[in-house]
Amino acid sequence: MPRAGLNPQVVVRAAAQLADEVGYDRLTLAELANRLGVALPSLYKHVKGADALMQKLSTLATAELAAETTTAAAGRSGADALRVVAHAYRSYAHRHPGRYVAAQRAPDPSDPEHVAVAERAVGVAYAVLAGYGISGTAAVDAARMFRAALHGFVSLEAMGGFGLPRDVDRSFDQLIAALDMAYRAWPSTSAQAGELTAGP
Amino acid sequence: MPRAGLNPQVVVRAAAQLADEVGYDRLTLAELANRLGVALPSLYKHVKGADALMQKLSTLATAELAAETTTAAAGRSGADALRVVAHAYRSYAHRHPGRYVAAQRAPDPSDPEHVAVAERAVGVAYAVLAGYGISGTAAVDAARMFRAALHGFVSLEAMGGFGLPRDVDRSFDQLIAALDMAYRAWPSTSAQAGELTAGP
DNA sequence: ACCACAAAGCTATTAGTCATAGCTAGAAAG
DNA sequence: CTTTCTAGCTATGACTAATAGCTTTGTGGT
Numbered sequence: 001m002p003r004a005g006l007n008p009q010v011v012v013r014a015a016a017q018l019a020d021e022v023g024y025d026r027l028t029l030a031e032l033a034n035r036l037g038v039a040l041p042s043l044y045k046h047v048k049g050a051d052a053l054m055q056k057l058s059t060l061a062t063a064e065l066a067a068e069t070t071t072a073a074a075g076r077s078g079a080d081a082l083r084v085v086a087h088a089y090r091s092y093a094h095r096h097p098g099r100y101v102a103a104q105r106a107p108d109p110s111d112p113e114h115v116a117v118a119e120r121a122v123g124v125a126y127a128v129l130a131g132y133g134i135s136g137t138a139a140v141d142a143a144r145m146f147r148a149a150l151h152g153f154v155s156l157e158a159m160g161g162f163g164l165p166r167d168v169d170r171s172f173d174q175l176i177a178a179l180d181m182a183y184r185a186w187p188s189t190s191a192q193a194g195e196l197t198a199g200p
Numbered sequence: 201m202p203r204a205g206l207n208p209q210v211v212v213r214a215a216a217q218l219a220d221e222v223g224y225d226r227l228t229l230a231e232l233a234n235r236l237g238v239a240l241p242s243l244y245k246h247v248k249g250a251d252a253l254m255q256k257l258s259t260l261a262t263a264e265l266a267a268e269t270t271t272a273a274a275g276r277s278g279a280d281a282l283r284v285v286a287h288a289y290r291s292y293a294h295r296h297p298g299r300y301v302a303a304q305r306a307p308d309p310s311d312p313e314h315v316a317v318a319e320r321a322v323g324v325a326y327a328v329l330a331g332y333g334i335s336g337t338a339a340v341d342a343a344r345m346f347r348a349a350l351h352g353f354v355s356l357e358a359m360g361g362f363g364l365p366r367d368v369d370r371s372f373d374q375l376i377a378a379l380d381m382a383y384r385a386w387p388s389t390s391a392q393a394g395e396l397t398a399g400p
Numbered sequence: 401a402c403c404a405c406a407a408a409g410c411t412a413t414t415a416g417t418c419a420t421a422g423c424t425a426g427a428a429a430g
Numbered sequence: 431c432t433t434t435c436t437a438g439c440t441a442t443g444a445c446t447a448a449t450a451g452c453t454t455t456g457t458g459g460t
Contacts, residue, residue, distance in 0.1 A: 003426065003437060029418065041420080042438050050418060106360040140367060141374040144353065147361070148375065152352025153344065160306040162344060167337075174341040175348065178382035185381060187374075203408060203455065230446065241448080242409050250447060 004038050011036065011046045012056045019057065019098025027098065029053070054102065059114045061099035062107075065092050066121035073124060077131035079180045085128055086150060086176050093154040100154070122147070132183040142186055149175060204238050211236065211246045212256045219257065219298025227298065229253070254302065259314045261299035262307075265292050266321035273324060277331035279380045285328055286350060286376050293354040300354070322347070332383040342386055349375060 014036055019027045029050055033040040047053045072088035073081045093100040107118040125143040129135070134142050153175055155161075162168055214236055219227045229250055233240040247253045272288035273281045293300040307318040325343040329335070334342050353375055355361075362368055 006437080028416090030416075038437090039439060040418085041440085044419075045437055104355075104359060104361075137367075140364070141371040144356070144362060144368075144371045145349070145375045145378055148352030148356055149345070149349050150352070151356060152348030152350070155355070156344070156348055156351060159304060161304075161347070164340070167340060168344075171341040171344045174387075175345045178345055178386075181385060182378035182382055186378075206408080228446065229448095238408090239410060240446090241411085241450095244448075245408055 004036060004042075006036060006038065006042070006046050008046045008056070011043060012053065012060055015053055015057050016060055016096070016099050016102075019102060020096050021098070024098045024101035027054075054105065055108060055111060055114060057099070057102045058105035058107075059111070059117055061096065061103035062114070062121050063117040064096070064099065065089070065103055066117060066124060068092050069121070069124045070127075073127060081128045081131050082180055082183070083176055085124060086172070086179075089150050090154050090157075090172060093158065097158055100158070104151070104155075129183065132186060134183060134186050134188075138186060138188055142183060145182070146179065149179060204236060204242075206236060206238065206242070206246050208246045208256070211243060212253065212260055215253055215257050216260055216296070216299050216302075219302060220296050221298070224298045224301035227254075227257075254305065255308060255311060255314060257299070257302045258305035258307075259311070259317055261296065261303035262314070262321050263317040264296070264299065265289070265303055266317060266324060268292050269321070269324045273327060281328045281331050282380055282383070283376050285324060286372070286379075289350050290354050290357075290372060293358060297358055300358070304351070304355075329383065332386060334383060334386050334388075338386060338388055342383060345382070346379065349379060 011032070015027060015032055018032055018035060022031070029043055030040050033043050036043075043053075047056065068091075069085045069088045072084040076084060103121075107114045109115060122143065125146045126139055128146070129139050129142045132142075153172060157168055162171070211232070215227060215232055218232055218235060222231070229243055230240050233243050236243075243253075247256065268291075269285045269288045272284040276284060303321075307314045309315060322343065325346045326339055328346070329339050329342050332342075353372060357368055362371070
């Protein structure tokens with residue numbers, strides 16, 4: 001029996017492809033081994049187990065997402081950067097639904113590479129906000145809103161949470177416009193922001 | 201051996217409790233049967249299977265979420281309603297993490313009850329937006345942004361996506377303030393909104 | 401009071417998943 | 431040509447969902 005010539009990278013990339021095809025929750029070691037032409041236990045020569053594979057997959061997907069959004073933002077700032085980053089983010093989720101779900105996995109503090117790519121991905125948001133002059137404590141709140149809006153929209157869309165599929169592109173543009181307006185008027189410190197909503 | 205006195209409602213409520221305790225993804229029929237003091241196959245006398253149970257759990261959770269946000273909004277409007285609905289939403293997710301994940305399941309069109317509660321849950325968002333004078337096509341975009349922002353924030357928070365836990369409450373208040381501002385200035389038709397972001 | 405029957409529980413079994421132990425054979429280094 | 435490392439394998443075990451078929455319980459009709 002000839003060897004398949006596997007290595008950890010090949011296995012993870014095949015897992016990414018499989019996740020995109022059948023869905024992240026249907027990604028299984030048995031099917032992955034089948035696609036790679038080996039028996040299931042052979043995979044354990046390259047990855048520690050199913051959970052470790054998911055973690056590596058998450059790292060891969062987060063790195064790709066960070067790279068694409070970073071590329072999109074290159075040479076742009078302000079509303080322009082906001083718009084292209086948001087569209088690149090959603091585009092990635094559309095093209096790689098399985099990877100996108102994997103990217104949502106919380107970074108394991110004991111995995112420095114995973115932590116590093118997660119910080120790179122979040123860094124794109126901070127770069128966009130810098131174009132609006134938002135920094136420091138205020139940027140933490142603003143970045144959280146940015147991530148929440150994008151992730152919430154994309155994940156609701158992916159799970160079929162929006163009834164009418166026709167207007168989704170327009171709704172997304174509208175979301176971007178609202179974020180743009182919010183960031184133009186963003187309070188410079190979050191302490192001030194707290195005052196605005198502190199009702200009785 | 202005395203009977204356990206189970207029925208579909210008891211099983212689903214126990215599943216909800218178990219999901220909140222151990223996490224939605226660790227909810228298993230074996231453990232559920234164990235908690236209820238019966239053997240695993242006995243559950244099949246009350247629910248059709250694991251998937252049907254998850255669906256009923258989703259219906260239960262969505263109904264509870266709709267009820268709590270509706271109650272919170274009672275007698276309020278505008279920024280006041282926005283604020284209490286958002287806080288009720290996040291509070292539910294904190295108190296019932298397993299149920300909250302279950303509530304994200306896409307409603308099955310062949311399950312009228314599930315569809316009905318899902319519409320009730322979304323209806324709360326439309327009621328809030330009506331307080332800002334937003335209706336018709338524009339309300340679809342606005343409601344999607346509302347849901348995306350809330351769900352995105354809560355799910356990122358739940359998965360540990362926010363590095364610094366201290367400021368999360370303040371970030372959420374800031375998110376609410378930004379939504380309030382966006383809705384105050386919301387364009388009356390989404391066609392106009394599209395123009396604002398249609399860059400070259 | 402009793403019998404019949406529907407429902408609720410059980411044991412036993414099958415299929416699919418992740419995982420580990422231990423063997424075998426291919427490839428490369430000396 | 432031999433030695434050694436390792437990528438692959440078979441075999442096995444634990445856990446999960448699911449189904450079949452039997453037994454018991456509780457209840458309703460006579």
